[in-house]
Amino acid sequence: ETGVTQTPRHLVMGMTNKKSLKCEQHLGHNAMYWYKQSAKKPLELMFVYSLEERVENNSVPSRFSPECPNSSHLFLHLHTLQPEDSALYLCASSQTTPGLATYEQYFGPGTRLTVT
Amino acid sequence: GQQVMQIPQYQHVQEGEDFTTYCNSSTTLSNIQWYKQRPGGHPVFLIQLVKSGEVKKQKRLTFQFGEAKKNSSLHITATQTTDVGTYFCAGYIQDTGRRALTFGSGTRLQVQP
Numbered sequence: 001e002t003g004v005t006q007t008p009r010h011l012v013m014g015m016t017n018k019k020s021l022k023c024e025q026h027l028g029h030n031a032m033y034w035y036k037q038s039a040k041k042p043l044e045l046m047f048v049y050s051l052e053e054r055v056e057n058n059s060v061p062s063r064f065s066p067e068c069p070n071s072s073h074l075f076l077h078l079h080t081l082q083p084e085d086s087a088l089y090l091c092a093s094s095q096t097t098p099g100l101a102t103y104e105q106y107f108g109p110g111t112r113l114t115v116t
Numbered sequence: 117g118q119q120v121m122q123i124p125q126y127q128h129v130q131e132g133e134d135f136t137t138y139c140n141s142s143t144t145l146s147n148i149q150w151y152k153q154r155p156g157g158h159p160v161f162l163i164q165l166v167k168s169g170e171v172k173k174q175k176r177l178t179f180q181f182g183e184a185k186k187n188s189s190l191h192i193t194a195t196q197t198t199d200v201g202t203y204f205c206a207g208y209i210q211d212t213g214r215r216a217l218t219f220g221s222g223t224r225l226q227v228q229p
Contacts, residue, residue: 033216043159043204043219056216090158104149104161105206105217 003027004108006091012114013081021076021111023091031096032074033105034066038087049074050096081115088112120145120207122220130228135195137223139188139205146208148181148188149217154201185210195227 003026013019025032034046048056049068063085065077074091092105120141129135139148147166151159163172165181165188172179178191188205202224206217 042202042222045216045219048216092159104164105159106161107158109158 004091004093004106006089006108006111008111009109010112010114012116013078014116015081015083017081018077018079020078021089021091021113023074023076023108025072025074025091025093025106025108027093027106029093029095029106030071031094032068032071033092033094034074034076035090035092035107036087037090037110043090046076078113081113083115086113086115120205120218120220122203122205122223124223125221126224126226128226128228129195131197132194135192135199135225137190137203137205137225139190139207139220141186141207141209141218144185144210146185146210148185148205148207150179150188150190151204151206151219152201153204153222157201159204192225195225197227197229199225200227201225 005024007022011019031050033048036044036046045058046060047054047066063080067075088110090110091108094105095103120139122137122139127135147164149164150162152162153159163179165172165179168185169183170181176193180189182188190203192199202222204222205220209218
């Protein structure tokens with residue numbers, strides 16, 4: 001059903017670990033997004049990449065570092081996370097235009113992250 | 117800041133009853149989109165409304181976009197257990213150049229068989 005895949009699906013990491021989340025879209029879209037979903041804040045936009053350029057960074061702590069090497073792949077590098085960073089991390093993609101993007105977003109299944 | 121609010125946060129209905137969730141923005145939206153997230157799943161796109169006053173239907177679901185393009189609603193007629201999930205509205209804030217959707221807080225629907 002979904003053209004957006006995410007790995008791993010589940011991740012448990014200690015506060016001193018370094019890990020990366022991977023997202024891949026097979027839809028030919030030119031914009032990709034990272035969202036954080038937790039019980040307290042249902043859908044928080046973290047980063048937006050349009051045409052491989054980061055166009056939005058919503059005051060996310062530097063312990064989260066995104067990377068978009070091409071229009072099909074998106075990474076979220078994690079280091080020295082805190083327990084409150086435990087959440088579902090969702091990747092999404094969409095088609096965008098040079099002006100305001102108006103197309104629907106396709107979400108991946110998410111990575112359930114637990115920080116111990 | 118610019119926000120998109122949804123009410124109610126949670127609703128529990130008996131199967132067969134109707135359900136409505138409302139979405140309100142503090143600023144004008146270019147368009148409004150609705151998503152459904154089943155328990156344990158990810159948000160899935162349902163529909164997009166673009167025109168002022170637009171109404172669209174998908175079987176038992178009716179979507180409306182307000183005349184001022186600041187509010188929207190989703191109405192489900194005769195709910196079924198398959199309607200269980202969280203419904204999110206999302207919109208592009210007009211005239212900001214922001215290239216990302218602003219999501220509402222969501223309404224979680226529980227349907228009692």
